Structures are given as structure tokens and as C-alpha cells.
Amino acid sequence: MEESNMKKMKRIISAALTLALAAGMLAGCAGSSSGTPAASSAGGASAGSSSAERERITVRVFRSKASHEVAMDQMDVFKVMGEMFNIDFEFDNPPQENYTERLNLVMMETELPDVIMEIPVTDVLKYGETGVILPLNDYIENSMPNLKAEMDKRDGVEKALTYSDGNIYYLPMLDETPSGNIPYIVRTDWLDQLGLERPVTIEDWENYWSLVKTTDLNGNGKNDEIPFSAYEIERLRNFCTAWGVLDDFYTDPTDGGKVHYGPIEDKYKEALVWMNDMWNKGYIDQEIITTDYSAFSAKLAQNIVGSFAGPLGGMLAAQNATMAESVPGFHVAATEPPKGEAGVQIHTNIDLVPRAVVGATITSTCKNVDRVVEWLDYMYSAEGQMLLNMGIEGTHYTMQDGEPIFTDYILNNPDGLSPKQAVGTFTIAQGTMPSVLCFSETSQLDDAAVLEAKENCIIPFLEESNKYVIPGTLSFSSEKDAERRAAMADIETYVDEMVMKFITGREPIENWDTYVAKVKEMGIENVIGIYQEALDAWNS
Structure with a gap:
């Protein structure tokens, strides 16, 4: 009986190890x-x-x-x-x-x-x-x-x-080659049917979603297209960047680089008003609150989702590799970060430089x-x-x-x-x-859509994004870290609950001031101070 390819490869590798050690043939990553x-x-x-x-x-x-x-x-x-x-x-x-x-x-x-x-x-x-x-x-x-x-x-x-x-x-x-991950992703074959370019502005997104909602783009005779979906509601919440605010702690270059907590900012409130409008118009997957990664992947396979956010390899490349077999012409591509009246385009999931x-x-x-x-x-x-x-x-x-x-x-x-x-x-x-x-590895493993996403939709926005995104290497003393974690455990639970209610309309936006006051009462200003102190030390 013939050996499997894997067994043959193991024999080849064993011999190659010996040759590699004997000949010192392993070259340098930088092209040597x-x-x-x-x-x-x-x-x-x-x-x-x-x-x-x-x-x-x-x-x-x-x-x-x-x-x-x-x-x-x-x-x-x-x-x-x-x-x-x-x-x-x-x-x-x-x-x-x-x-x-x-x-x-x-x-x-x-x-x-x-x-x-x-x-x-x-x-x-x-x-x-x-x-x-x-x-x-x-x-x-x-x-x-x-x-x-x-x-x-x-x-x-x-x-x-x-x-x-x-x-x-x-x-x-x-x-x-620092880059980033988890961009917004759109069905370019559907865009072609509609005669549209990839959405950039908030108005572009709203126009595309409106047409997806009312057009039988998958050709199955049903009105089952979902304009936007994701495997967690945070992907929707990240549209707030179009208002110049992040869904987390961030630094605001228009305010001298001071630390802010996005979910209590007035700009975030404006973003929530828009998200609620999109929700009420049926542009947002009504199951986005409870859908996990596995269930979302299954939904993508049904050829009903018009746009989403996800990993470059795990979703962008994977969708193009698998869906084209069952859906002729299927293609997805990344988009630039959404742009609103603030005029900034911020990609939050970036490799910090x-x-x-x-x-x-x-x-x-x-x-x-x-x-x-x-x-x-x-x-x-x-x-x-x-x-x-x-x-x-x-x-x-x-x-x-x-x-x-x-x-x-x-x-x-x-x-x-x-x-x-x-x-x-x-x-x-x-x-x-x-x-x-090394670039020699990543460039060969990335497919054309991933390379294009990095080159056109992520890397050009790194410099601007770095002005807002707090370094992941920011460090806190043990005492301050314990204080921060204890406060945020309760704050994040409350914020997540209330933001979800604002988006879905279960909590009227008129109660915003009460919500902000509650978050401040829970100690958010002290946590902002901890971040500011750590950032000042890092910058010095």
C-alpha cells in the first residue's frame, strides 16, 4: 500500500533537517x-x-x-x-x-x-x-x-x-509591515448590480443598505437580504468612528490628545441616534445581539448578507474562496473606514506602530x-x-x-x-x-482581496487612527490596574446593556443624560484619570 502524502512529507522533512543543520542553509528573512x-x-x-x-x-x-x-x-x-x-x-x-x-x-x-x-x-x-x-x-x-x-x-x-x-x-x-484587521466588508457583486461604488460616507452606507433591503439581489424571489450583519453588536457600534469618537477609551487630537471614554460622549450619542434609525428601517440584522461567530458564518453561507465586519483571513479571504463555488460571481471586498461630518476615518483594529x-x-x-x-x-x-x-x-x-x-x-x-x-x-x-x-511570508499567504484591503483600506489610515487609538502596551501599576479593572467590570456591563437598548429603541435617547450620570457615578472619571496618568507617563 502506498504511503500517504503526509508520511512522505515527514520523511522528506527528516532528511531536510539533517541537510539544513549540516549545510547551514537557512537564510535570513530580509532577503539574504x-x-x-x-x-x-x-x-x-x-x-x-x-x-x-x-x-x-x-x-x-x-x-x-x-x-x-x-x-x-x-x-x-x-x-x-x-x-x-x-x-x-x-x-x-x-x-x-x-x-x-x-x-x-x-x-x-x-x-x-x-x-x-x-x-x-x-x-x-x-x-x-x-x-x-x-x-x-x-x-x-x-x-x-x-x-x-x-x-x-x-x-x-x-x-x-x-x-x-x-x-x-x-x-x-x-x-x-504593520497593518490591521477586521474592516467593514461589502458584497462587490451586489454593488455592481446596483451600479454603486464601495461605500465610504455614512450617506453611502445608508443608500447601499436601502437598496439591499428593497432589491432581490440574490435572485431567489424572496425579500430576505440583510443589509448589515455581524457576529457581535460591537461591529455595529464601531460605526461611531465616523463621528470622531471610539467605542472605548481613546485620545482626542482635537482636545490636545486627552483621554476620553467614548460611550459617554455627545458625539457617541449622535452615532447612536443614527444606529437606531438604521435599526428601525430594518437595515441591521435583528439577530445581531445574539449571533455568535459560528451562527454568523452559517448566515453568510445563505447568500443573504450585504455587508459585515470580520477578519481579513477568516472572513474576507474565506468567503471569496468558498462562496464563489455555489454563488457565481460572488465577491466581497473591504471598505475604507466610514466617514461622517467629522471628516475623519479611523480604523480601530490596527497594528500600532x-x-x-x-x-x-x-x-x-x-x-x-x-x-x-x-x-x-x-x-x-x-x-x-x-x-x-x-x-x-x-x-x-x-x-x-x-x-x-x-x-x-x-x-x-x-x-x-x-x-x-x-x-x-x-x-x-x-x-x-x-x-x-516577515513580509515574504504574509504577502504570499494573503489573497488578492486581503492584500488590496491592507493597501487601500487600512494602511492609508494608520497615521490618523494612531491619533485616536490608545497604545495596547500602555501599562498600569498593580494598584491602579486593580482599581481600573474593578470599576470597569460593572461599568462595561451597564454600558453594554444601555447602548444595546438605545440602538434597538428599548431605551429612548431622551434618557441619555441619566445614563451618562449613572456611568459617572460608577467611577468612570476616575478610570479616565488612571488612563491619562498612564498615557502621560508613556509619552514622557
Whole structure:
């Protein structure tokens, strides 16, 4: 009986690992095809010290497992790095949906994993101040030349990583091309039927929705088209950006960059009046309040939704890839952020510049910190970046005109895996990692609609959006963070309830002042002060 394609691939990969280690063929992410090792003594085995000469150690790593990934102990990149650095990896790799629950249990153990990846950024300072994770300033400065070099290339990274106590507690995932996600998405084939361009202004959106509501665009003889839907009502609430206000804490450049809480601003009230009008006209899916991601995806498959908001890969690319088979001519595309009388276009789900997502932390119980630092720093070297992003040359990619190009194992997988799933069989690069996310990877995995969305609908609005969006790396002292969290637990519950009632008309907008007074009574002004203090410290 013939071996499966997967078994054949495993044999090929095994041979490729040996060749990769013997020939040092892993090139740099920045277009270097010379296979030059890391340029520093922190390059571990690649910098001249044979892994065979050193004691083999065990390194325990905690990280979530995304749905498109195999278990980390099956990934080829960790097999390669294990041999390079004489490390046996032990992974605690819970499913992504169980990560927080599992992390809370792990943090109560006496013997922690050596490395924890993906700690929520809002929890980092807490674990740093209590000594659970190590400050990394000295290691970055003296023992991690590859990471230091990448940080020095990017203005603001060190500032973004430094917490209010002056320490750096995590190693970042950096990005060559910051962008964003979750734009508004529209049926361009329906726009073509109606003779319309993609909506930009609030008036454009209202006109498109009106026509979707009254036209049999799916041709089934029924009046079942839904102008706008989403898998959570927050996607509708984000239309408030057209009024120059965010559905959260934000900074207002027209007010000297002061911190505001959107849901109590008069501009937000104006947005709610409009949303209520859209709701009453039947333009908004009446099930949007209760629809989850799974149910919404099923609704999209019915060919009845005219516009929505969702992830670039999970919805924009996925819809174009799957729906065209059953609906001839089907096509969706992203839109620019909605524009109102305020004249601003703000995309809230953006990669802040500089992008420095939590990649990895080292715990205080790690017994081989120097060896772990050496290994982690390798992941920021040109060679390490190529390995993490592209895999093994000859197996996962080939060099063509000096550029790494994915093979058919990724782009036309013989086992029917999507490109994202195929990448997930050998690396964590489609998730979060302590390395640099390289353009050579993302540009090949993004389909044409995703590339167009980034180029025309997100990136041109990053500069303006950054004036409003508060940095995700903003840090609070443990005391202030506890105070903030306690207040917001009740405030957010009340705000969510009332905003939903204002949109649906169950609460008349005439009761707005009473609502705002209640939110202030619950302590929102104190929380705004906490954010302002943290932002002032960050800016200084």
C-alpha cells in the first residue's frame, strides 16, 4: 500500500533537517540568500559552538495551540532548533480557547514553565512586579544582539516594551509591515448590480443598505437580504468612528490628545441616534445581539448578507474562496473606514506602530536562563527569522531571484490543507511568536482581496487612527490596574446593556443624560484619570 502524502512529507522533512543543520542553509528573512549565521555570539550553535559539546537541557514552553496548528512538539522548526541548541523541548500547548483557564492554573504551580508565550499584555506588569517573570533589560542589552538590532531599527519599540517601573518583561513579536484587521466588508457583486461604488460616507452606507433591503439581489424571489450583519453588536457600534469618537477609551487630537471614554460622549450619542434609525428601517440584522461567530458564518453561507465586519483571513479571504463555488460571481471586498461630518476615518483594529506584541516571557523558576536567552535571541537573527517564517529550504520554500517562495506544500497542499494550515504544520508564525513577522511570508499567504484591503483600506489610515487609538502596551501599576479593572467590570456591563437598548429603541435617547450620570457615578472619571496618568507617563 502506498504511503500517504503526509508520511512522505515527514520523511522528506527528516532528511531536510539533517541537510539544513549540516549545510547551514537557512537564510535570513530580509532577503539574504547567503545562509550567513547570526552575526553574534548569541547565535548559539550557528555562531560556532557545537551543540554536541554542551550539556543537553530541557526547556519547558507554554503556549496556546491555534486551530490551524499542529501540536508544537510536531513542528519542524522546534526540531531544528532543538538540535542546534541541544535542547529537549517540553510543550504545554492547550487549545486557544482554553488558554486563559490553563494559564491561571499554571501560574499557581510551584515549578513554572521556563518560557511562557502570549501572556495578556495587561497581565505582564502584574507578573513582573510579583517576580513571576524576569526583567529582561540586561539580557537584551548584553546577551541578545539580534533582538537589540531589530529593536534599534524601529523607533519607539524600546519605549513600547518598557513598563512604568522601568523594566522590560517580554520579548516582542515585531512586524515588518504593520497593518490591521477586521474592516467593514461589502458584497462587490451586489454593488455592481446596483451600479454603486464601495461605500465610504455614512450617506453611502445608508443608500447601499436601502437598496439591499428593497432589491432581490440574490435572485431567489424572496425579500430576505440583510443589509448589515455581524457576529457581535460591537461591529455595529464601531460605526461611531465616523463621528470622531471610539467605542472605548481613546485620545482626542482635537482636545490636545486627552483621554476620553467614548460611550459617554455627545458625539457617541449622535452615532447612536443614527444606529437606531438604521435599526428601525430594518437595515441591521435583528439577530445581531445574539449571533455568535459560528451562527454568523452559517448566515453568510445563505447568500443573504450585504455587508459585515470580520477578519481579513477568516472572513474576507474565506468567503471569496468558498462562496464563489455555489454563488457565481460572488465577491466581497473591504471598505475604507466610514466617514461622517467629522471628516475623519479611523480604523480601530490596527497594528500600532511600532508593533510589539507579547511574544515570550522567561519565568523566575527557569534553571538555564542564559541558554534560553541564547535560543530566543536566535529567533530574531536573519537565519532564525527565515526558519520561523518560511520553514526549511527545499521543503517549505525555495529561493527564486533572491526571494524565498513557498512550495506547493504550502500553496497547493497535497493533503488539501489551506496555506495557513500547511504553515501551521511546521511553525507558529501564523500566530504569535518571539521573532519578526516577515513580509515574504504574509504577502504570499494573503489573497488578492486581503492584500488590496491592507493597501487601500487600512494602511492609508494608520497615521490618523494612531491619533485616536490608545497604545495596547500602555501599562498600569498593580494598584491602579486593580482599581481600573474593578470599576470597569460593572461599568462595561451597564454600558453594554444601555447602548444595546438605545440602538434597538428599548431605551429612548431622551434618557441619555441619566445614563451618562449613572456611568459617572460608577467611577468612570476616575478610570479616565488612571488612563491619562498612564498615557502621560508613556509619552514622557
